[in-house]
Structures are given as C-alpha cells and as structure tokens.
Amino acid sequence: MSDTTDLPAAALDIEAWTCPAPVRDRPRVVMGHGGGGVLSAELVQQIFAPAFGGEVLAQMGDAAVLSLGGARLAFSTDSYVVRPLFFPGGSIGDLAVNGTVNDLAMSGARAAYLSCGFILEEGVELDAVTRVSEALGAAARTAGVEVATGDTKVVEAGHGDGIFINTAGIGLVPAGVDLRPQRVVPGDVVIVSGAIGVHGVAIMSVREGLEFGVEIKSDCAALGGLVDAMLAVTPDLHVLRDPTRGGLAASLNEIAAASGTGVVIRERDVPVPPAVANACAILGLDPMYIANEGKLVAFVPREHADAVLEAMRAHPLGADSVIIGEAVEAHPGMVVARTGLGGTRVVDLPIGEQLPRIC
Amino acid sequence: MKYIDEFQDPELARRLLDDIHATVTRPWALMEVCGGQTHSIIRHGIDQLLPKEVELIHGPGCPVCVTPLEVIDKALEIASRPEVIFCSFGDMLRVPGTGRDLFQVRGEGGDVRVVYSPLDALRIAQQNPDREVVFFGIGFETTAPPNAMTVHQARKLGIPNFSMLVSHVRVPPAIEAIMSSPSCRVQGFLAAGHVCSVMGVEEYPELAERFRVPIVVTGFEPLDILEGVRRAVRQLERGEHTVDNAYARAVRPEGNPAARAMLEDVFEATDRAWRGIGVIPDSGWRLSSKYRDHDAEHRFPVGGIRTAEPAECRSGEVLQGLLKPHECEAFGTLCTPRTPLGATMVSSEGACAAYYLYRRLDMPTTTAREASPVV
DSSP states (O other): OOOSSSSSGGOOOOGGOOOOOOOGOOSOOGGGGGGSSSSHHHHHIIIIHHHHHTGGGOSSSEEEEEEEETTEEEEEEEEEEEESSTTTTTHHHHHHHHHHHHEEEEEEEEEEEEEEEEEETTTTTTHHHHHHHHHHHHHHHHTTTTEEEEEEEEEOSSSSSSSSEEEEEEEEEETTOOOOOGGOOOOOOOEEEEEEEEHHHHHHHHHOOOOSSSSOOOOOOHHHHHHHHHHHSSSSSEEEEEOOOOOOHHHHHHHHHTTTOOOEEEEEGGGHHHHHHHHHHHHHHOOGSSOOSSOOEEEEEHHHHHHHHHHHHTTTTTTTOOOHHHHHHHTTTTTEEEEHHHHHOEEOOOSSSSOOOOO | OHHHHHTTOOOHHHHHHHHHHHHHOOOOEEEEEEHHHHHHHHHHHHHSOOOOOEEEEEEEEEEEHSSHHHHHHHHHHHHTTTTTTEOOOGGGGGSSSOOOOOOHHHTTTTTTEOOSHHHHHHHHHHTTSSEEEEEEEESSEEEEEEHHHHHHHHHHHOOOOOOEEEEEOHHHHHHHHHHSTTTOOOOOEEEEEHHHHOOOOOTHHHHHHHOOOOOEOOOOOOOHHHHHHHHHHHHHHHTOOOOOSSOOTTOTTTTHHHHHHHHHHHEEEEEETTTEEEEEEEEEEEEEEEGGGHHHHHHHHOOOOOOOOOOOOOOOHTTTSSSSSGGGBBBBTTTBBBSSHHHHHSSSSSSHHHHHHHHGGGSSSSSOOOOOOOO
C-alpha cells in the first residue's frame, strides 16, 4: 500500500470506510438509474422484476410478445421526459409516438393502437400543450397508428417539467417472425440502419446551448415501414434493437449478454456523422453511447445479409444502412471493437449516464 | 473537422509504427503524462501495436483522478448546503468521496449542476443573487486559465455570491516527484500538449537535463501519440535527452502569455496533495490572497475536513507507473468502474478504468459480466 495522504497511517480507519459506488447500497435514486446502462438494469432486476413477478416480464425485450385470443400481440410502454419539449427535428410529441412504435417494431409488430397519458405541470402554456398534441397526432398518422385511449393529470407547479407523456402500444406480430436475442448465432451479420448519435447530440445542443458549427437535427422517426421491408426479404431475422438510451453500445451489449455470443464491430464502419464526432470530441463523449431515435441495429443470418441490406437501403429510413460487424464464438457476452489503427478494445455497457470529460 | 480524420489515418499510423519498430533495439519505459493521452492510447489500441520493447506507463495526468479525497469531501459538504448551487464539470460527479458522490448529493436534494464552462457558473450566480454559487475548479494548467478568468470576472463585475473550490495541479512538479522516486522506472516522457499550449516548454529543459530523460511535447490524436513515441524512442536509442516539441501546431515555446499573466494574477503556488501519491511541494495553485473573498474554502466551514484513503486501493502506485492497473489485486474484482475503490477507476481517463473498459479482453483477471438486458 502506498501512503496516500499527508495523514499518519495510524489515522486510517478502514473499518469505517465503505465503497460508495454499489447502487444497491444507495438509499436514493440517481440520474444514472434512467441512463439505460448497468444501473437501469439493476433497478429492474433487483426491485421491479422481483416485485412484479410474471413470466412475460422476464423476456426483457423492448416489447413483450404475448399470446392472446389466438393472436401474437406485442405490447410496450414508454415514458417521455425530454427537455426541451421542442428540439431540432422533432418534439416530445414525436418521440412519444415513435419511441413506442419502434419498441413494437423491434418485435416485428406493426403498431396498431396507442394509449397516451399526459402529466401536465400547473402553469404550462396551453399553446405548448396544443403544439405537442398536434405533433403527436401528426406522428401517429405518419406511423399509421391510432391513439385509442388516454388520460390527463395535472401536478402542482414545481412538481413536473412542463409536460411528461407516457404512451403504451399494441400491435400484431406476423406469423413466422420470432425476434429474440437468444436466436443470435455466431456468423450473424450486424447491420445498423444509418448514422448514430444524432438525436442525443441534437438534444444536447439545445439543452446546453452548445454550438457545433452546423445544426444537428434529431433522427426521430417511426421504423415500422423499414422493419416491414426487412421482413419482406426474410421473416428469419434474428433480433432487432432500437438503440435509444445507452446508444448502440448498450444495444449490442444486451444482445451479446442475452445470446451468449461475442460481438465484433469494425469501428471505422460505424457511421458517425462529422457533426456528431465533433460534438463528442469537444465534450469527451463516445458516439457509441449516445441515444438514437430513428435507427435500428439488426442481427441477420449471413445468407440473408446482402438482401436485407439492399432492402434497407431502398427504404428512406435505411438509405445509409451499413454492415458494422458480426456475432462470433469468441468472448461470449462481450462486445469488442476493432479500432481504425488495428488494435482492439472492449465496448462495455455504460454504468449510468455518460459524463462530459474535463480534458 | 477533417483534421481529426487526418490524425487518425491508418496508413500514416502504419508508417510511424514501422519506423518505431525499426528504431527500437532494447526495452524502454515511457510515461504519457496526460489522462487524455492514456484514454486515446487504450481506446485506439495503440499500446498493442507498439513493439513489445516499448512500455507505456500511464502517468498522474488525469485531473479527476488526482483530486484528493479530502477535496471531494469538501465539495460534498458544500454542495449539501441548502443555500448553495454547486457547479462542476460532469466527470467529477461520479468520483466517490467518503461514502457518497455528488450524484448522491443531488439525489438527496442538493442543487448540483453540470456546466461546460466556469463562466456558466458565473452566469448562474448572476441569475440567482440570493443563492451561493460555487464552482469546482479542478484540473491542470489547461483548465486553470478559464477558471482564473472567471474569478477575475467575478471580482470585476462585483458578483459577491460566486466562489470557487480550487484544487489545481501542475505537471512539472509531478514529473520531478516521479523522477525523484527511488523506484522510478520512467526513461522518457510524453508531455501533455494542451498543458504546454498554455505554459510553453520553458520549465522542461532543466528537468530533461537533471534527470537525463527525453521530454517530447505530444498531442492527443493517435498519430500525435505515435509521433511522440517515435521521437522519444529515437532520442533514447541515441542516448539523447532533450525537450522536443512534436505538437508544434498547438504549442509555442512561450505558451500563451495572456493566459499565463491571468494565472499569475489570480493564483499562487501551494503544496498540493495528489490522490494516490501524497503531497508534492509547490505542485498546486490556490486563489491568491487578493481573491480570497471568492475562495469557497474560506467562505464555508470545511477547513476541518481531513480524509484518509482506502488501503486496498493502489492507485498511487498506478499513477506513479510502479504498477499496471491489472497487477493490482483489487482490479476487476473488488474494484471496477461500478465499484471503484479509487479515482483511477472512476474517471474515464483513469488508467484503471481505461484498462477495464477497453482491455479486459486480454486481462488475466476478468469479472463476471455485469451486463444484462435493460427494459
């Protein structure tokens, strides 16, 4: 041990010292619990799942796939607490539709109906509520989904952040479609449907008042049509993920862990637009961990990869699709990036939130 | 930013690597001083591509890592006060003090805000005249000038509710402390380019001469680092020990005179404890007596806070290049980014975290994966 302070060693009281980091020892929620990384997973595994029980929840997918009345139904819910309410390329209304529609799409289902719950803060301007609602309605029409039921609550001023929205959605999973990380096998090809990190950087630029030279617009979009185009090539896609919180790194890690295969990606093939790369370089963030709202990552059997890629590129929301890597037998459960210079590094699941680095 | 791509060009990297491989005839140990360089080396896998004879030792150049536990505890105490808005760069929020971090203080109701510039904190002070706004001013010579400018502005504009908790550190005294250690293995330094862009290179020739080590001012992109290694190795192979500026596009010999004048005005040298290393004489800056009104340590009753560090954590030896992160018994078991014993595992620039995140694949010590599906 090195004597690490200017105190005499006798003053060290190791018995009294406890490691501050494990979340299970934290008495309160921290922002990292919502970051889509390790802390979020622990919250679910240690508190929610044991309390709720149930076999369906154990699937832990973006959407639950249920058998009901002879049909296979995908069911998903998501809450939206984005600040600011309006950002380049969209609004909380767009997100509230597209986020849930995309969660359903990742199970192969075309969203049919949504519920929409508004939690409004006392004092928020009705004009903002109107604009958000109009954006939500327009996004629903674009996505081909109907808002079928809803709810409104108002909380006292200071107890909300203007507008919070929860949406839940249902849709039918087509016959022969079975999208689960457990189906991934070594040799599967990893495809990303376009540039990553765009939504997160767009939000950051307005939230923090940061300028990155060019305006970056969110990629917020409903992916049901793109998924349909992929399934038209083959229903035998293995898994799809919508890399929102925690970014591409979190999605790849979830799939690697749940499938028990390793994942190798070629860093130079991961599509990072210059504006995102610049923003991340300035802030000391990694684009792999930045949220997306209109992208998917697919694990596709090798024999179908070229045809699926072609179909994706023929769709407006997949025009920049690219193969970035593959599933492998080595290092099960681990995602490894081959760096541009020829080295390798582990791409881990984020702990909580990514934090801007000091230098 | 096309220049970034150019400084990551694989073909040029290959040529530099070939040159290094061709030059090396025996083992050499180089220390990269800056945490940003450590991060870049591990992230791009540069250490795997160098000849096995060239060992890179990760130095104490991550400001988050070397901020003493005692200072973190003072920050936690100040940030917990109801009248305070505590502003910090993001990566300090997760550094554990004794028993908690700034994230937890925020979870307990403390007003802790991430800012991207100390001037943001000054603006918050102007907007909240009835609150005490404190900025956590840490870092090397790189972050010191904007912090100095902010305190100067607070005085000039008469913003009485702004203060700064200062824990600045300087590179040259750290190099001196490392080289003076009897167990020192370092034979050459890659000096931190951004620090030199402020301070210039005037402090280094004396160190290079006294300790007979080459010191190469080096940037942060992969090609910068490879060029720094190439020049350091070349000097070592020739038995030379001079100061060489391999980052001339950013570093002038005299540095940035305006920034240095600002530092001279606002700060004064002080002995500073480095987390994991101990006290290094004259290695830090504190606010000079002229600016004492804006010194958070004087404004809040934190003078009595004294903190010891956990015995299991060997980050001090890591920071001095005496131990590789994975050679620590706690690495990857007791100590992970999820359960960090010391700051070198907390900060993304810390050598231990960098090894854990990017190199666990090759490590003899690996942990059961903590990853799991997230809903």
